[in-house]
Amino acid sequence: MEALSFFAISWISPQLLALTALGTFLGIYVGAIPGLSVTMAVSILISFTFSWEVNNALCLMVGVYMGGVYGGSRTAILLNIPGAPSAIATALDGYPLAQKGLAGEAIGLSTVMSVIGGFVGIFVLAVAAPFVSDFAISFQPRDYMLLGVLGIMLVGSLSGNSLAKGVLAGSFGVLIGTVGLDPLTAEERFTFGVVELWNGINPVAVMIGLFGISEALTQLHFMHKASVKQVINRIIPKWKDVKRYLPLSLQSSSVGVIVGALPGTGGDIAALMAYDYAKRTTKNPEVEFGKGAKEGLVAPESANNAAVGGAYIPMLTLGIPGDAVTAVFIGALFIHGLNPGPLLMIEQPEIFWFTVGNLTLANIFILIFGLTGIRLFAKLVECPKGVLIPIIFLLSIVGAYSINNAITDVWWMLGFGVIGYFMKQYGYQVGPVILGVILSRLIDENWRRAILSEQGNIAGFFGEAFTSPLSCVLLATIVFIFISHTPLWTRWRKNKSSKS
Amino acid sequence: MKKTIIGALTALTLSTTALAAFPEKDIQGIIQWGAGGSTDTVMRSISPHAEKALGVDIVLTNKTGGVGAIAMKYVNSKDDDGYTLLMGAENPQMYKVLGLGDMDYNDMITINILARGTPVFVARNDAPYNNMQEFTDFVKAHPGELKIGSTGNGGLTSIVMAMLQSQISLDYTSIPYNGDGPALTALQGGAIDVMPAVLGATIEQIKAGRMKVIGLVDKEANKLLPGVAPITDTFPGLKSYLPWGPFFGIFVKQGTPDDVVKKLQGAFQQAAFHPDFIDLMQKRGFTILNISGEEANYFLSGYRSTSSWLVHEAGFSKRSPEEFNIPRP
Amino acid sequence: MNHPTSRRPGELLFNLLVLIASLFLFWQAYAIAQFSSLSSSGALPLAATSIMVISACLVLIKTIRLPLEPHVRFIRHIFPPIIGIVMALILMFAVMLEPIGFILSAAIFLFIAMTFLHRKGWVVSLGLTLVSLALVYCVFRLIFKVILPEGIIPEREIMAVISHWFSANF
Known part of the structure; x- marks a missing residue:
């Protein structure tokens, strides 16, 4: 009963209600604009809300977080520029839908699915936080490494026509991720003595270049064609559609919660894994994946919003951030005189239930704001290419600059834009590159930690892997996916289906 | 309308000719580490107090990379007018010997050194040792088996371990993490056994009983850790290195005019006296220093000497401290 | 899967450049830590670049076998x-x-x-x-x-x- 009263704090106070709404609204735009990250926005809000009461500050920040994760899909669908890494998977099928004039429907569907995902995340946070955080914390370096390899298998789904080109692009991405001072030993890797390269190449710069710039350059080929007219008569998805995709959405959301709750992974990996899962399990999609399959939109959008609730799980129960944004939240709680840590739930249970209630509220606002502004957004892509393309370039450059206030990121972004353009011309997909970049560190660091823990003994590594149930499950999944890619398996499947 | 334009123009000319007292525009604060880190948290909690004293906004920007070297390089590439502040942690004091750059805080002007942390040794709850003596005995009895988390060469763990190794030779396995946050998470998950870390990062977990303190790297007992004996009780030889700990400070480029430096120092000193800030820092286990000028220089040189020579003698320095005339502690 | 049946102008050169770049990066990755240990900072870069070299070779061989696409010119259709x-x-x-x-x-x-x-x-x-x-x-x-x-x-x-x-x- 007490919990319920804490839960409702932000629902019954008009001020808190308004702040949550404002936060969510701002968040959608922060998320949608590439280069402006939720992490950055929440940090700015810490200074901005310094003298405020803690509840007011939290409402605004929670709203921005929820809204921001959702907002990333906007530009991914409309312009093929994911607003944040967690929206990369959304661009894969969302942008083709917009190209067909179905941007309104795509945004509508992604909104509803984000909200469903968000609710799953919040639900798990509310009922099972202590169990999930214990589970998440038990992940060993070995398990993280296996998880990374599992993610890398996605190259198979993203390769398009040529697996060899996909593998090439994927390993190139992994390589980009290793550039800079090695985070573990501070050795220089591919830095060629340039200090600016010490911090590596920012994944967001790579992402904006490969997706945004290269697509805008490609569009220059079609200057004589008019922009695609958008159909905007149906925005709220049909109930039949929602019901049809609900099972997939729920499954993707559970992937999202777990991956989000792991302290070493976040919404970006969750969304990509969910996309892969959808592609594997959807038997007969109406439209092929990569060409505008709605399943390819449902899965990542459910997963990345579910990851928000997931990321809060270790933060609220143990004081361990589930991702970069919750790390900033921990700082904010400190500044407001609270002690985020394992005792927070015991000493200040109101914060937990207040946050759960507030997240729920923000999620409802996403539904409202998400479904109301679509017409305007969809119309935006209809604006003439001669105007839209220069603005895309401007946004990309400003976005890349704002990642770290450095011109270096702009150069990388442009470089990858040109590389991406030629890759597209010659039948390479850009998806595997960004996948590699995102997973590179996870695999690199945890592989080395795992091997070091066994004192360099690879047999010890596998020996341990077979004795831990978690590692066994992960290993088995990898082997299964690998086998299912081989020609032998596909032939066997075909034979089986033709017989029956 | 005409009046407005004339008004604006006169205001413009007035402010440029009369040269109003510093600061006449927003100040940019460059934070060396990323959002959500401890440096970020400390700087974001002191800046609003300093803003009040200065009367302008301090626009905070995180500029990460190169163990903080990128931010340092950036601030020093700006004008020496006091409008760009470097807000950082202890790392630059090791740049010279680690080959990460040829500048450190001694080559800048200190506005304020806010606070210093105290390192502690924490261990998994189920570990069969409870103090430094038992711990070192255990490592001796099981060479190479114990997994100790580390945050890379030059990080806090490497220096604390170098201190310990200067007293007793230990054979253990070092598992690297990029930051004490992930390493302490791994400790709770059982991936590592022991981790030297700053008290502030561990205090909440210790209070909740999710890990235990086995050593306090200081000369005196700490009131946040009742009943934990300082490490010098076991290893009196460490007295010459202690007290030692990571710190947070605010710096400007060499050559900034004196009156500007005075104004900034005054503002931040006042800010660091604010009860909210003191309360926040003490709760996280930091010792407030709030020093500038001579006192700060003495502190910075002392930190540099101790750390540089420890690192050099432990064998992972790229260049000798002698090359830079860094005296032995 | 519909495999391409012809190559576009410049494709051969592009794939060749990719192979050369991969070889260069492989050499750079080797220079980080040679083959010193499985847990060295050079381990993953070496693995990634060797896969790059192998797949770049495969792609190049496939491309060489394909006939040039007719009526497509680099200066008009590609760049x-x-x-x-x-x-x-x-x-x-x-x-x-x-x-x-x-x-x-x-x-x-x-x-x-x-x-x-x-x-x-x-x-x-x-x-x-x-x-x-x-x-x-x-x-x-x-x-x-x-x-x-x-x-x-x-x-x-x-x-x-x-x-x-x-x-x-x-």
């Missing part, structure tokens, strides 16, 4: 002048960003690019430039406090003057 011109414009923008500042360089870029691509006369371009620039500036500089390069326009001084003026007159 038409319009792309070159726009790339040059962006390059100019990026080069000028720090020396002359964001506002001026972005205004020049938008104006030229819109005049060239939109072709509705310079008045329309100028109007569109000013509106979009004002929007971007407000969002990034004023709301999210991203310090964009100031260059030769003393933005902070101007803003300080404006805010002084406001506080003095209202």
Whole structure:
């Protein structure tokens, strides 16, 4: 009963209600604009809300977080520029839908699915936080490494026509991720003595270049064609559609919660894994994946919003951030005189239930704001290419600059834009590159930690892997996916289906 | 309308000719580490107090990379007018010997050194040792088996371990993490056994009983850790290195005019006296220093000497401290 | 899967360049830590670059076997002048960003690019430039406090003057 009263704090106070709404609204735009990250926005809000009461500050920040994760899909669908890494998977099928004039429907569907995902995340946070955080914390370096390899298998789904080109692009991405001072030993890797390269190449710069710039350059080929007219008569998805995709959405959301709750992974990996899962399990999609399959939109959008609730799980129960944004939240709680840590739930249970209630509220606002502004957004892509393309370039450059206030990121972004353009011309997909970049560190660091823990003994590594149930499950999944890619398996499947 | 334009123009000319007292525009604060880190948290909690004293906004920007070297390089590439502040942690004091750059805080002007942390040794709850003596005995009895988390060469763990190794030779396995946050998470998950870390990062977990303190790297007992004996009780030889700990400070480029430096120092000193800030820092286990000028220089040189020579003698320095005339502690 | 049946002009050269780059990177990765240990900082780079070399070889062999696509010319279909011109414009923008500042360089870029691509006369371009620039500036500089390069326009001084003026007159 007490919990319920804490839960409702932000629902019954008009001020808190308004702040949550404002936060969510701002968040959608922060998320949608590439280069402006939720992490950055929440940090700015810490200074901005310094003298405020803690509840007011939290409402605004929670709203921005929820809204921001959702907002990333906007530009991914409309312009093929994911607003944040967690929206990369959304661009894969969302942008083709917009190209067909179905941007309104795509945004509508992604909104509803984000909200469903968000609710799953919040639900798990509310009922099972202590169990999930214990589970998440038990992940060993070995398990993280296996998880990374599992993610890398996605190259198979993203390769398009040529697996060899996909593998090439994927390993190139992994390589980009290793550039800079090695985070573990501070050795220089591919830095060629340039200090600016010490911090590596920012994944967001790579992402904006490969997706945004290269697509805008490609569009220059079609200057004589008019922009695609958008159909905007149906925005709220049909109930039949929602019901049809609900099972997939729920499954993707559970992937999202777990991956989000792991302290070493976040919404970006969750969304990509969910996309892969959808592609594997959807038997007969109406439209092929990569060409505008709605399943390819449902899965990542459910997963990345579910990851928000997931990321809060270790933060609220143990004081361990589930991702970069919750790390900033921990700082904010400190500044407001609270002690985020394992005792927070015991000493200040109101914060937990207040946050759960507030997240729920923000999620409802996403539904409202998400479904109301679509017409305007969809119309935006209809604006003439001669105007839209220069603005895309401007946004990309400003976005890349704002990642770290450095011109270096702009150069990388442009470089990858040109590389991406030629890759597209010659039948390479850009998806595997960004996948590699995102997973590179996870695999690199945890592989080395795992091997070091066994004192360099690879047999010890596998020996341990077979004795831990978690590692066994992960290993088995990898082997299964690998086998299912081989020609032998596909032939066997075909034979089986033709017989029956 | 005409009046407005004339008004604006006169205001413009007035402010440029009369040269109003510093600061006449927003100040940019460059934070060396990323959002959500401890440096970020400390700087974001002191800046609003300093803003009040200065009367302008301090626009905070995180500029990460190169163990903080990128931010340092950036601030020093700006004008020496006091409008760009470097807000950082202890790392630059090791740049010279680690080959990460040829500048450190001694080559800048200190506005304020806010606070210093105290390192502690924490261990998994189920570990069969409870103090430094038992711990070192255990490592001796099981060479190479114990997994100790580390945050890379030059990080806090490497220096604390170098201190310990200067007293007793230990054979253990070092598992690297990029930051004490992930390493302490791994400790709770059982991936590592022991981790030297700053008290502030561990205090909440210790209070909740999710890990235990086995050593306090200081000369005196700490009131946040009742009943934990300082490490010098076991290893009196460490007295010459202690007290030692990571710190947070605010710096400007060499050559900034004196009156500007005075104004900034005054503002931040006042800010660091604010009860909210003191309360926040003490709760996280930091010792407030709030020093500038001579006192700060003495502190910075002392930190540099101790750390540089420890690192050099432990064998992972790229260049000798002698090359830079860094005296032995 | 529909495999391509012909290669596009320049594709062979591109794939060859990819192979050369992969070999160079492999050599660089080897230089990090040689084959010292499985847990060295060079382990993953070596693995990644060796896969790159192998797959680049496979791609190249496949491409060589394919016949050249007829009626497709590099200069018209792969890299038409319009792309070159726009790339040059962006390059100019990026080069000028720090020396002359964001506002001026972005205004020049938008104006030229819109005049060239939109072709509705310079008045329309100028109007569109000013509106979009004002929007971007407000969002990034004023709301999210991203310090964009100031260059030769003393933005902070101007803003300080404006805010002084406001506080003095209202």
